[in-house]
Amino acid sequence: MSNFSAFLDGENKPLRVAESHIPTPGPNDIIVRNHAVAINTVDPAQQAGFKVARYPTVLGHDLAGIVHEVGSSVTRFKDGDRVLGHAWQFLTGQAEDGAFSLYTRIPAGNAAILPDNIDFKQGSVLPVAIxxxxxxxxxxxxxxxxxxxxxxxxxxxxxxxxxxxxxxxxxxxxxxxxxxxxxxxxxxxxxxxxxxxxxxxxxxxxxxxxxxxxxxxxxxxxxxxxxxxxxxxxxxxxxxxxxxxxxxxxxxxxxxxxxxxxxxxxxxxVLGLDEYSYPLWEHWITDALASGKLKALPEPKVVGKGLESLEHAFKVRNGDVSGCKIVVEL
Ligand SMILES: NC(=O)c1ccc[n+]([C@@H]2O[C@H](COP(=O)([O-])OP(=O)(O)OC[C@H]3O[C@@H](n4cnc5c(N)ncnc54)[C@H](OP(=O)(O)O)[C@@H]3O)[C@@H](O)[C@H]2O)c1
CATH class of the missing domain: 3.40.50.720 (NAD(P)-binding Rossmann-like Domain)
Structure with missing residues (x-):
């Protein structure tokens, strides 16, 4: 089994899709096989060099997919769970923590179960926004x-x-x-x-x-x-x-x-990423999605399938976006 990632090799370089290793989870991490990723304004901004710690790197924050592996201290998730979550490359600078891969490492504290009635593309619109x-x-x-x-x-x-x-x-x-x-x-x-x-x-x-x-x-x-x-x-x-x-x-x-x-x-x-939101993810989001109290809004607008579509998705994201979130299915 292998991973593929959309690597960024330098400022304003095109994304390069290449094979990569499947990340190893730390004790409090989960590895997610991504099925949908959403594009935020910061993603094309990072492609242009904004707050990139080192190259090559893998960008991306919003993801939804299936748990592939859990860290030794993780109790809320198991292999095979459908989840949505927030990838942390912006804070860690590690390529393994970018969402624009088939497999990504994320903190379990920043993930929740995605109920069966919400598909991956819908789930991917929420993490960064929340x-x-x-x-x-x-x-x-x-x-x-x-x-x-x-x-x-x-x-x-x-x-x-x-x-x-x-x-x-x-x-x-x-x-x-x-x-x-x-x-x-x-x-x-x-x-x-x-x-x-x-x-x-x-x-x-x-x-x-x-x-x-x-x-x-x-x-x-x-x-x-x-x-x-x-x-x-x-x-x-x-x-x-x-x-x-x-x-x-x-x-x-x-x-x-x-x-x-x-x-x-x-x-x-506001910088929308860190441990302050763990209580929300650990105690509210899973149940709220299941009960319909938390809705997967705004609607996803799928603009492509596969890591190769990200470059186009970035261009769409840099144009007018209204009442929707730009999403790529993987
Ligand atoms: N600091 C952080 O951690 C963080 C995290 C996420 C996002 N952001 C930033 O937060 C902002 C929102 O991001 P998003 O992805 O949630 O936005 P979005 O979904 O792309 O929002 C687009 C909407 O913004 C409204 N809009 C655009 N220009 C406007 C203006 N000049 N005055 C009033 N409304 C305007 C429009 O609403 P109508 O069509 O209804 O007019 C448009 O539909 C972006 O600037 C993004 O870079 C920051």
Missing amino acids: DTAARGFYDTGFMGLDLPTADAKPNGKVVIVYGGSTSVGVAAIQLAVNAGYRVIATSSPRNHDLCREAGAAAVFDYKSLSVANDIAKSVGNDQFVGLWNTIGIPESFDVVTPIMQKLSGGFVANTKPPGPTPENITVKF
Whole structure:
């Protein structure tokens, strides 16, 4: 049995598909035979040289597949389990930890069981989005939300998700709603149904001139906890800042390093990868997927099959992506 990987040999080099060894698990790792991988904006960015520790390397974060081998301390998984998970090459710099291989090593703490009614391509859309949304909500120094539970009751608190139709936004909506928060989201009108399907109670068009007023009105007398800015770029603050000012300031979790903001608004950059999300993966995601409380959203858009399709998938990912996640089946 052998592995194949899409190697990156240097900055801006094309991916090179070649045979590789099947990784060995550490005590707390699992080896996954990937059947679908999703493409994130960071993947083509890494191909262009962003935060690559050494060459050759293997990129890729989002995966879904079948457990091939488990480490000696792993109890939650066994060989043959269907799983989704987050690969850690961005942190470890190791080629074995990149998702763009047939076999990848991932921490068992960053994986969950994929129920039979959710196929691999659907499962692959979630891991990075969940981990990014989760850090803004739960890690020390961020929003301090309660974790989701199976039977959360409305708690009278409100979270705003700016960019509700991004994959990070859809995950943020689902995490907050499953912990009892009321979520107000923004997106283009074409994606309002997606935000509602994820659980948003209200959705506003961020291009509307009245969006800040409309959101403030919708928050009403409920307690405003914070705003997740999944768009993150400086221009997004043209809308986010007026919303925050209407609410007298507060906390913003941001997908990009922030620029200067008014004193009453605290903006903090989120890197969506590390052990902070283990409780979510270990105690909630498997059951929530099985019960339908956590939905595999947004829809996967499959743009190819096989590691050779990744190069094309990167190009698609660098174009306009709306209300879906770009996926390659393996
Ligand atoms: N720091 C991290 O760890 C981390 C992790 C994951 C992602 N990210 C970053 O987070 C962002 C979201 O990633 P994603 O993959 O979840 O996004 P995505 O699914 O590709 O989101 C695309 C959507 O973003 C919305 N959008 C694009 N430009 C916009 C703008 N100028 N203003 C408002 N909305 C805009 C559009 O929504 P509508 O079509 O509804 O208008 C578009 O459909 C990306 O910038 C990505 O690089 C960071």
